[in-house]
Amino acid sequence: MSIDSTHPFDQAILLESLGPDDESTTQRLRFQGKTSDAYANMVGPFGGITAAQMLQAVLEHPQREGEPVSFTCNFASPLRDGRFTVLAEPVRTNRSTQHWMLTLMQEDEAGERQLVASATALTAKRRQTWSVTDQIMPDVAPAANLERGSTKGRPPWFSRYDMRWLQGDLPQRWDGHEHEGSTSLLWVRDEPPRALDYAGLLALCDVFFPRILLRRAAFVPCGTVSMTVYFHADAAALAAAGADFVLARAQGQVFFNGWFDQAGWLWSSKGKVLATTHQVVYYKE
Amino acid sequence: MSIDSTHPFDQAILLESLGPDDESTTQRLRFQGKTSDAYANMVGPFGGITAAQMLQAVLEHPQREGEPVSFTCNFASPLRDGRFTVLAEPVRTNRSTQHWMLTLMQEDEAGERQLVASATALTAKRRQTWSVTDQIMPDVAPAANLERGSTKGRPPWFSRYDMRWLQGDLPQRWDGHEHEGSTSLLWVRDEPPRALDYAGLLALCDVFFPRILLRRAAFVPCGTVSMTVYFHADAAALAAAGADFVLARAQGQVFFNGWFDQAGWLWSSKGKVLATTHQVVYYKE
Numbered sequence: 001m002s003i004d005s006t007h008p009f010d011q012a013i014l015l016e017s018l019g020p021d022d023e024s025t026t027q028r029l030r031f032q033g034k035t036s037d038a039y040a041n042m043v044g045p046f047g048g049i050t051a052a053q054m055l056q057a058v059l060e061h062p063q064r065e066g067e068p069v070s071f072t073c074n075f076a077s078p079l080r081d082g083r084f085t086v087l088a089e090p091v092r093t094n095r096s097t098q099h100w101m102l103t104l105m106q107e108d109e110a111g112e113r114q115l116v117a118s119a120t121a122l123t124a125k126r127r128q129t130w131s132v133t134d135q136i137m138p139d140v141a142p143a144a145n146l147e148r149g150s151t152k153g154r155p156p157w158f159s160r161y162d163m164r165w166l167q168g169d170l171p172q173r174w175d176g177h178e179h180e181g182s183t184s185l186l187w188v189r190d191e192p193p194r195a196l197d198y199a200g201l202l203a204l205c206d207v208f209f210p211r212i213l214l215r216r217a218a219f220v221p222c223g224t225v226s227m228t229v230y231f232h233a234d235a236a237a238l239a240a241a242g243a244d245f246v247l248a249r250a251q252g253q254v255f256f257n258g259w260f261d262q263a264g265w266l267w268s269s270k271g272k273v274l275a276t277t278h279q280v281v282y283y284k285e
Numbered sequence: 286m287s288i289d290s291t292h293p294f295d296q297a298i299l300l301e302s303l304g305p306d307d308e309s310t311t312q313r314l315r316f317q318g319k320t321s322d323a324y325a326n327m328v329g330p331f332g333g334i335t336a337a338q339m340l341q342a343v344l345e346h347p348q349r350e351g352e353p354v355s356f357t358c359n360f361a362s363p364l365r366d367g368r369f370t371v372l373a374e375p376v377r378t379n380r381s382t383q384h385w386m387l388t389l390m391q392e393d394e395a396g397e398r399q400l401v402a403s404a405t406a407l408t409a410k411r412r413q414t415w416s417v418t419d420q421i422m423p424d425v426a427p428a429a430n431l432e433r434g435s436t437k438g439r440p441p442w443f444s445r446y447d448m449r450w451l452q453g454d455l456p457q458r459w460d461g462h463e464h465e466g467s468t469s470l471l472w473v474r475d476e477p478p479r480a481l482d483y484a485g486l487l488a489l490c491d492v493f494f495p496r497i498l499l500r501r502a503a504f505v506p507c508g509t510v511s512m513t514v515y516f517h518a519d520a521a522a523l524a525a526a527g528a529d530f531v532l533a534r535a536q537g538q539v540f541f542n543g544w545f546d547q548a549g550w551l552w553s554s555k556g557k558v559l560a561t562t563h564q565v566v567y568y569k570e
Contacts, residue, residue, distance in 0.1 A: 069544050070511040070565045072357040074405050076377040076384045091388070092361035092400045097510065097567070099361045101386065101403055103376070115377045118386055120359050120403055122511055122565070126542045130570060132500070133539045134467050182419050215417070225382065226355040226407055228513045230565045232541040253550075254418045254558045256517040257411040259354050261561055263548065265538075273539045276546055278563050280355045280407070280515045282382070285414060 007194050008160060009203070012036035012049050013056045021087055028089035031057045035081050039157045044078030046157035047224050048206030052199040054102050054119045057088035059198065064090070065098045066123040067235070068198045072228040073119040080106060084116065097124045126234050135276070137267040140166050143187035143245040161207055162191040164245070170209060171217040182211040182252030182262070193243040196274070198231065201238070204246060204266060205229045205277035211252030211262045212283045222283040233274045241268040258282055292479050293445060294488070297321035297334050298341045306372055313374035316342045320366050324442045329363030331442035332509050333491030337484040339387050339404045342373035344483065349375070350383045351408040352520070353483045357513040358404040365391060369401065382409045411519050420561070422552040425451050428472035428530040446492055447476040449530070455494060456502040467496040467537030467547070478528035481559070483516065486523070489531060489551060490514045490562035496537030496547045497568045507568040518559045526553040543567055 005011075018030040033056075039049040051073040058064055084106040092099040100121035108114045146164035154170075163169075168184030188207055194200060210222045233241070250264040264277040290296075303315040318341075324334040336358040343349055369391040377384040385406035393399045431449035439455075448454075453469030473492055479485060495507045518526070535549040549562040 070359075072405060072511070072513060074355075074384055074407060076382075077379065091403055094362065097361075099359055099400070099403060101388075103386075115384070118376055118384060118405055120357060120405055120511075122359060124544065124567070126544070129543055129568075130501075131541045133541075134500075134537045135539055215419075216415075226357070226405075226513075228357060228511075228563065230539075230544075230546040230563070232539040232544070232546075234542060237541075252419045253561050254420055254515075254517040256416045256418075256522075256558075257519060258414055259409065259411070259515075259517070261515040261517075263561075263563075273541075276538050276548075276563075278513065278515070278548075278561075282409070283414075 007192065008036065008038040009190055009194055009200060012039055013052050013199050015053065015056055015060060015086065017060065027063060028087055029061055031060065031086045031088065032083060033086060034083045035079055037156065038160055041155045041157055046206065047075055047227065048203035050075065050079060050117060051206065051227060052203040054086055054104055054117065055121065055202050056199050057086040057102060058100050058121050058123065061088050061090065064123060065093060066096065066125040068121060068231050069124045070122040070230050071119065071202060072226065073117060074226045075117050075224060077114065077116050079116055097122060133273050135265055135273055137247055137271040138185065138249065140185065140247065146187065160191055161188050163188045168214055170213060174217055174219060176216065176218040179215050179217060182215045184208055184214065184250045186248055187245040188248050189243065189245045195243045196238050196241045201231065201233065201275055202229055204248065205264060205275055207248060208250035208262065208264055210281045211250065212255060212260060215252060215255070220283050220285045222281055224279045224281050227277065227279040229275055229277045231275050237272055237274065240270065241274060244269045246274065258284065292477065293321065293323040294475055294479055294485060297324055298337050298484050300338065300341055300345060300371065302345065312348060313372055314346055316345065316371045316373065317368060318371060319368045320364055322441065323445055326440045326442055331491065332360055332512065333488035335360065335364060335389070335402060336491065336512060337488040339371055339389055339402065340406065340487050341484050342371040342387060343385050343406050343408065346373050346375065349408060350378060351381065351410040353406060353516045354409045355407040355515050356404065356487060357511065358402060359511045360402050360509060362399065362401050364401055382407060418558050420550055420558050422532055422556040423470065423534065425470065425532065431472065445476055446473050448473045453499055455498060459502055459504060461501065461503040464500050464502060467500045468534065469493055469499065470534045472530040473533050474528065474530045480528045481523050481526045486516065486518065486560055487514055489533065490549060490560055492533060493535035493547065493549055495566045496535065497540060497545060497566070500537060500540065505568050505570045507566055509564045509566050512562065512564040514560055514562045516560050522557055522559065525555065526559060529554045531559065543569065
């Protein structure tokens with residue numbers, strides 16, 4: 001692993017390999033990371049950065065084969081500021097696919113080691129073949145024609161993205177007036193700009209704040225508990241996307257008795273879908 | 286566990302508790318199940334039944350708290366006919382949520398124990414609160430006005446569902462003529478009818494055959510590799526749905542170099558969303 005970047009994202013996903021978890025395994029490896037003030041959220045870090053740190057353990061694992069196709073992360077508890085350990089294990093390796101199970105562990109206030117997040121990942125060798133999309137990019141004004149959204153009064157991680165809103169920014173007035181829809185549409189890229197890679201794309205999939213804030217226009221306590229990302233990009237597609245803006249759309253689906261889900265889509269500026277994503281979020285009101 | 290049903294689904298999800306996995310744990314429990322001929326697919330079982338068997342290990346785990354909210358299952362390899370073991374462990378228990386990691390293990394032809402599937406689950410205690418849906422049920426003809434779809438020439442599991450197609454059944458002609466869309470819409474219920482529960486609802490989320498078969502009208506080798514289900518139903522909602530038909534809609538999203546994803550929605554006949562689901566599927570052409 002080379003430390004060739006001073007970008008806050010690269011600093012945030014920096015992991016130190018600690019070797020096998022115990023003597024019984026050569027596959028289940030431990031990586032040490034630490035939380036990043038630059039990506040702090042209201043309570044604990046921005047979920048997208050935690051997910052990216054876990055994916056990074058897969059990407060740096062010496063037995064890894066293929067590129068990420070699917071990643072599911074379950075957030076069990078807020079991370080505390082400081083160090084944590086990611087355990088990454090390829091649990092099945094096939095000819096062209098590989099399955100991963102991951103846990104993120106951290107000591108709690110009493111010094112007890114606790115599971116903070118779990119994840120599964122699928123990596124695969126892709127081949128060029130018949131491709132088509134049934135999710136066409138919305139026809140919108142280019143990012144250059146829009147102003148950067150405000151980060152004023154928002155948690156630190158918002159400042160790590162240049163967001164240019166077309167629809168559905170956080171409400172101007174928190175008046176509890178129920179909105180009709182729960183859709184957001186924005187151009188977004190890392191701030192400062194950074195060439196897209198799998199970890200960066202994964203984090204981008206979590207830039208949509210919980211839909212209930214938009215739907216209710218009220219400070220409803222809420223937080224993402226499980227998030228799944230399907231990658232629709234190979235190395236060439238990531239290279240083509242570069243450090244340019246990505247068009248991101250999110251929509252709430254069902255809000256029911258304390259839990260809702262939202263779906264998201266991310267396109268390169270040239271109209272290629274790079275990822276689709278879903279998450280389930282708790283809310284308390 | 287009471288064996289109070291001769292329904293093939295209940296027989297299929299029957300598990301035998303084998304107790305703790307080893308002496309180091311009281312939480313990671315082993316359950317033994319076996320494949321069901323009634324739910325056989327082309328190669329191995331219908332994925333929905335395998336997912337349901339894994340969820341069942343959570344539901345029968347004596348330390349389980351709350352009801353399923355989220356379930357992600359990764360299919361690493363086809364199951365062979367016969368017995369298998371599910372390992373289910375609550376990896377974090379909070380005040381109102383509980384996180385699970387699961388593996389399904391089976392001996393391969395050489396007698397070696399292999400991981401065949403992995404999964405994560407989230408269970409939670411739900412409270413009645415503000416609820417709304419942004420996914421309104423399509424206005425369609427009632428199931429009673431439609432004929433049951435054909436199961437002729439289809440794998441056995443199709444006969445375990447009464448499917449009444451409104452749109453997007455398997456192509457009549459496999460002529461390789463590319464279709465415009467990849468949407469299916471159908472009424473569906475267990476055959477014979479069976480009152481809906483979490484395991485039954487999870488299996489129903491996999492009744493959509495891979496979208497690429499519809500999109501290409503060709504026998505493209507393909508198979509679901511990861512599937513996520515968000516449950517939007519509590520005990521009362523399941524009881525209200527009963528053994529009635531469920532309206533199920535699925536749509537392909539992005540087909541890119543050997544992998545595509547599809548999204549799905551399931552409504553009770555009264556218009557309540559019961560589950561939303563997503564899966565990523567490999568294809569080879």
